[in-house]
Structure formats: C-alpha cells, structure tokens
Amino acid sequence: MRNGWYPERRVAAEPRAHPNDDHRAPRKHTGAAAFVVALGIFGSRVLGLVRQSLVARYLGATIASDAWVMAFKIPNVLQNLFGEGALSAAFIPVYARLIARGEDEAADRLAGAVAAMLAVVVSVIVLAGIAAAPLLTYVIAPGFTGEKRALTVELVRILFPGMGLLVLFAWGLGVLNSHRRFLVSYTAPMAWNVVMIAGLLWWGRDADKGHVVTMVAWASVVGSLFQFLFTVPSVRAVAPHVRIAFDSGSEHVRAVFRAFGPAFLSRGVVQISSFVDQILTSLLPNGAVAIFGYAFTLYLLPVSLFGTSVSVAELPEMSRVAHDGDEAASMLRGRIDAGLRRIAFLVVPSAVAFVAIGDVMVRLIFQHGEFTALDTVYTWAVLCGSAVGLLAGTLGRLYSSTYYALRDTRTPLRFAVVRLLLTTLLGAAFALLVPRMLGIDPRWGVAGLSASAGVAAWVEFLLLRSRLNRRIGSTGLSGRYAATLWGLAVASAGVAVLVQRATLAWRPMVAGILVIAVYGTAYLGGAMALQVREARGVLGGLGRRFRPAR
Numbered sequence: 001m002r003n004g005w006y007p008e009r010r011v012a013a014e015p016r017a018h019p020n021d022d023h024r025a026p027r028k029h030t031g032a033a034a035f036v037v038a039l040g041i042f043g044s045r046v047l048g049l050v051r052q053s054l055v056a057r058y059l060g061a062t063i064a065s066d067a068w069v070m071a072f073k074i075p076n077v078l079q080n081l082f083g084e085g086a087l088s089a090a091f092i093p094v095y096a097r098l099i100a101r102g103e104d105e106a107a108d109r110l111a112g113a114v115a116a117m118l119a120v121v122v123s124v125i126v127l128a129g130i131a132a133a134p135l136l137t138y139v140i141a142p143g144f145t146g147e148k149r150a151l152t153v154e155l156v157r158i159l160f161p162g163m164g165l166l167v168l169f170a171w172g173l174g175v176l177n178s179h180r181r182f183l184v185s186y187t188a189p190m191a192w193n194v195v196m197i198a199g200l201l202w203w204g205r206d207a208d209k210g211h212v213v214t215m216v217a218w219a220s221v222v223g224s225l226f227q228f229l230f231t232v233p234s235v236r237a238v239a240p241h242v243r244i245a246f247d248s249g250s251e252h253v254r255a256v257f258r259a260f261g262p263a264f265l266s267r268g269v270v271q272i273s274s275f276v277d278q279i280l281t282s283l284l285p286n287g288a289v290a291i292f293g294y295a296f297t298l299y300l301l302p303v304s305l306f307g308t309s310v311s312v313a314e315l316p317e318m319s320r321v322a323h324d325g326d327e328a329a330s331m332l333r334g335r336i337d338a339g340l341r342r343i344a345f346l347v348v349p350s351a352v353a354f355v356a357i358g359d360v361m362v363r364l365i366f367q368h369g370e371f372t373a374l375d376t377v378y379t380w381a382v383l384c385g386s387a388v389g390l391l392a393g394t395l396g397r398l399y400s401s402t403y404y405a406l407r408d409t410r411t412p413l414r415f416a417v418v419r420l421l422l423t424t425l426l427g428a429a430f431a432l433l434v435p436r437m438l439g440i441d442p443r444w445g446v447a448g449l450s451a452s453a454g455v456a457a458w459v460e461f462l463l464l465r466s467r468l469n470r471r472i473g474s475t476g477l478s479g480r481y482a483a484t485l486w487g488l489a490v491a492s493a494g495v496a497v498l499v500q501r502a503t504l505a506w507r508p509m510v511a512g513i514l515v516i517a518v519y520g521t522a523y524l525g526g527a528m529a530l531q532v533r534e535a536r537g538v539l540g541g542l543g544r545r546f547r548p549a550r
Contacts (some may be wrong), residue, residue: 044186045301047193052297053365054200060370061287063148064209069293070141071155071217073278075129075163087118087170088177089404089412090260093319094252096178100320106252108239113247114256115171126164133157140275141289143282151210158217162224169224172231178316179238186309188230195223255407262409273416273423273456277449280431284445291375292446294366295382298358299390299450302350307394310339311401318405329472332402336468336475339398344477345534347394348485349492349523351387356493357515358383360500364512381447389454392461395477399464411467419460426452484530492522 059065091114098107129136133156137149144152169188176184199219206212235242247253281289318335353361359380367376400412430448435441469475496519503511527535 385450
C-alpha cells in the first residue's frame with residue numbers, strides 16, 4: 001500500500017495476447033478525431049444555444065423556467081450515470097482493446113451483452129423514477145413549493161423515458177467511438193435539439209407557460225427517440241454481427257462490470273455534486289435556478305468542444321497502447337501533453353472571455369422577450385464565477401480518461417469524493433452565507449456557487465495529475481506555454497472591450513457579433529504571430545475539413 005491507497009497497477013503488466021495486435025501499427029494521432037468530435041459537438045451546441053435562447057425568450061427567469069431546469073436535471077442523472085460517463089469509462093477500454101487485437105467475435109459478444117444488461121437496468125430505473133418523481137423533486141428541490149413543485153413533478157415523469165433512450169444511445173456511441181466513427185455519434189444530438197426547437201416555436205407563445213414546458217418536455221422524449229434511431233444504422237455498419245444477448249460468463253463482460261462499479265460511483269459523486277448546486281439554487285429567490293441553467297449552457301460550450309472532444313478521441317487510442325509494455329508510459333505521456341496543450345489553447349481564451357465580454361455573450365444569446373437586462377447581469381456574474389475552474393475542469397477530463405484507459409476507475413472516484421465535499425462546504429458558504437454577510441441580493445449567491453465549484457475543480461485536477469505523474473512520469477503544461485496563452489487572451493480581451501465601448505450605440509446583435517469576432521481574431525492572430533503550434537493546428541484542421549474535393 002502506498003500513502004494509504006490501494007496498490008497501483010503498472011502499465012507494463014499485461015502481455016500481448018494476439019498476433020493481430022497493433023503494436024507495430026503507426027501511432028494514431030487524434031487531432032483530426034478530436035476535430036471531428038468538436039465539429040459534431042459544435043453543431044449540437046449551436047442548436048442547443050438556439051434552444052436555450054428560445055427558452056429565455058418565452059420563459060425568462062420565471063416559475064415555469066425554474067421548474068423546467070430542475071425537472072430536466074433530475075432524470076438527466078440517469079443519462080450521466082449510465083451513459084457517456086460510467087459506460088464509456090468501463091466499456092470502451094475493454095472493447096477497443098479487443099478490436100485492436102483482432103478479436104472481433106469476442107468484441108461483438110461483449111457489446112451485445114452490455115446492451116442487454118443496460119436495457120434491463122435502465123428500464124427498471126425509468127419506471128422507478130416515474131413512480132418516485134414527487135420524492136425525487138422534494139429531495140433535489142426542497143425550496144420548491146406549491147405550483148412550482150407540482151409542475152416540476154409532472155415534467156420529471158414525462159422526461160424520464162427520454163433519458164432512458166439516451167442511455168441506449170450512449171451504448172451506440174461507445175461502439176462507434178471504439179471504431180473511430182466520431183462524427184455520427186456527436187451529430188446525433190442535433191436531432192434532439194431540432195425537435196425541441198420545433199416544440200418551442202410551436203407552443204412558446206402560449207400564455208400558459210406551464211403548458212409550454214409540458215409540451216416541450218414531450219418534444220424532448222420524441223427527440224431522444226430520434227437521436228437513438230439516428231445512430232442505429234451506423235452501429236450495424238461497424239458491428240454487423242452484434243447480437244443483443246446476456247453473457248455473464250464472459251471474462252470480458254466481467255471486466256467491464258468490475259470497472260463499471262467504481263466508474264458508476266465516480267459519476268454518481270459528480271451527479272451528487274451537481275445536485276448540491278441545484279439544491280442550493282432552489283433555496284434562492286425565484287429565477288435563480290433558471291439563471292444558473294442559462295449560464296451553465298454557455299459554460300458547457302468550451303467544456304464540450306475542447307475538453308470532451310479531446311478526451312473522447314483519446315480514450316480508445318490510449319486504451320490500445322496502455323498495455324504496450326515499456327513503451328506505454330512514454331506514449332501516454334506524449335498523448336497527455338499534446339492533449340493538454342490542445343485543450344488549454346482554446347479553454348484559456350474561453351475563461352477570459354467569460355469575465356471580459358460575458359455580458360456581450362449573454363445579451364446576444366438570451367436577452368430577448370421575457371429575459372431582462374437584470375437577468376443578463378446575474379447570468380454574467382455566474383459566468384465569471386465559472387471561469388475560475390474552467391481550465392481545471394477540462395484538463396481534468398483528459399486525466400480521468402487516462403485512468404480509464406489504464407482500467408483504473410477507482411482513483412478518479414476517490415478524488416471525485418474530495419471534490420464533492422469541497423463543493424458542498426464551499427457552495428453552501430458562498431451561495432447562502434456570503435450574500436447575507438455582505439447585505440446584498442440573495443440572487444448573487446449563484447455567482448458564489450459557480451466560483452466555489454471552480455475551486456473544487458482545481459483541487460481535483462491537481463490530485464489527478466499528481467497521482468498519475470507518480471505512476472507514468474511527469475506530464476502537464478509548461479509554465480511558459482500557459483503564460484503565453486493567458487497573456488494573449490488578456491491582451492485580446494482588452495482589444496475586444498475597446499470595441500465594445502465604441503459600439504455601445506449599435507444594435508446589440510451586430511455589436512455583440514463584432515466584439516466576439518474581434519476577440520477571437522486577435523487571439524488567434526497573436527498566437528500565429530508567436531508561432532504557437534496549436535494555432536496552426538486549428539487553422540490547418542479547418543482548411544483540411546473545408547478544402548474543396550478534387
């Protein structure tokens with residue numbers, strides 16, 4: 001035992017088991033794969049912003065929008081627990097390694113067995129969630145009473161089946177990612193967003209906002225079905241011999257479920273942390289839950305585009321090399337460092353933008369109809385708080401993926417528990433106590449909540465990096481590289497703020513687009529001038545993707 005932890009597995013522990021293993025194959029560079037994932041996520045997130053913009057237009061920061069945000073959060077735990085988080089962490093490393101070794105029959109049996117067991121478990125949980133909707137609402141939103149609570153319970157019951165379908169979609173996503181088919185996986189959510197947008201446009205102008213969110217909830221279920229069906233042909237194309245059947249006797253199936261337990265608990269801790277945020281916001285005045293939700297939508301853009309895209313692309317590739325003997329540690333370090341640089345190159349300016357021009361972004365996307373100028377100020381404050389931990393949260397995802405590739409799901413669980421404890425203690429203090437001590441509007445507590453979560457994210461990230469570095473060797477961003485990115489971002493923000501002040505009399509949409517464009521151009525141009533390699537990679541990736549075919 002080392003430092004009170006369980007004994008760590010070494011990278012070189014597993015021998016090669018199949019002559020078709022890709023030991024001599026060229027190393028797969030994941031920059032292009034990450035770009036494809038980011039492209040798919042970008043399309044989905046753009047539609048998501050359109051959806052949230054319509055929610056803000058028709059619902060604003062009201063009782064109905066509070067109920068919608070909270071109701072959507074409760075069944076969403078099903079997707080996050082069983083879906084892309086725990087399932088990917090447990091399933092992809094084993095499945096991808098079987099594919100790399102040429103053991104297609106074993107891979108097909110594993111995929112079919114996981115799908116069968118997942119369908120049964122999720123069906124039971126969906127039925128239980130529908131029945132227990134009042135209790136779940138009481139636990140997660142103790143501050144909701146009367147009409148708000150009743151509407152939330154109704155919405156939870158509608159949304160649960162849709163989330164069950166999204167868990168099955170996550171299984172297909174795992175299969176496709178392991179076969180390096182990323183685009184379909186990450187463009188499929190566009191179907192869900194399109195259906196939601198159609199529902200908002202059709203029912204949004206109804207004066208009864210409770211009826212609006214009820215119909216939009218049904219649209220969400222239909223969209224979930226479309227999203228799942230969208231991936232079925234692609235899954236059948238890459239794995240035509242998969243048969244949905246129970247196979248608990250397979251060693252590979254047992255390996256997945258051994259890894260799934262800690263991964264499930266780790267994701268559960270993350271969800272509890274998220275629920276802590278929701279519980280605290282439910283105790284704040286009306287509109288706080290919705291404000292937090294709108295800001296969270298913007299926060300997820302860089303997390304998904306730059307953190308998730310790299311981590312998702314790296315997981316199957318690191319899983320292929322995590323057993324390659326003495327070379328593995330060196331290969332993993334190289335992949336991690338390259339991934340960290342790619343993530344930081346785009347996340348650092350995102351964090352600075354949240355602080356410097358976050359009001360411009362919120363006004364451009366949300367300030368329409370029922371969403372007021374005061375709502376913009378509060379949402380901007382939440383964005384400023386979320387900027388504290390944005391870089392740590394995205395870099396931490398890559399480190400977690402590395403642990404999963406090493407088939408170690410316990411270490412991320414331990415550090416997730418630490419993050420949960422910090423989030424709970426700091427969140428309660430900053431959201432509830434600090435505004436009272438300062439004598440300010442309690443709604444400012446949402447900004448303190450996001451900032452405290454950022455502090456907890458940094459602690460988790462440092463723990464993940466420290467433990468992994470002791471295991472495979474030193475990894476991380478160089479101080480010079482980080483200083484270059486922060487300096488460029490701050491300087492670019494200064495230029496953007498000057499443009500913002502010069503365009504105060506312009507139409508908000510035109511001015512907002514110009515300010516954001518100037519900021520992005522200044523940052524990328526400065527990076528090119530300083531010969532930052534990742535800047536050339538971004539432009540080169542765009543050029544390759546959109547170059548006319550010959």
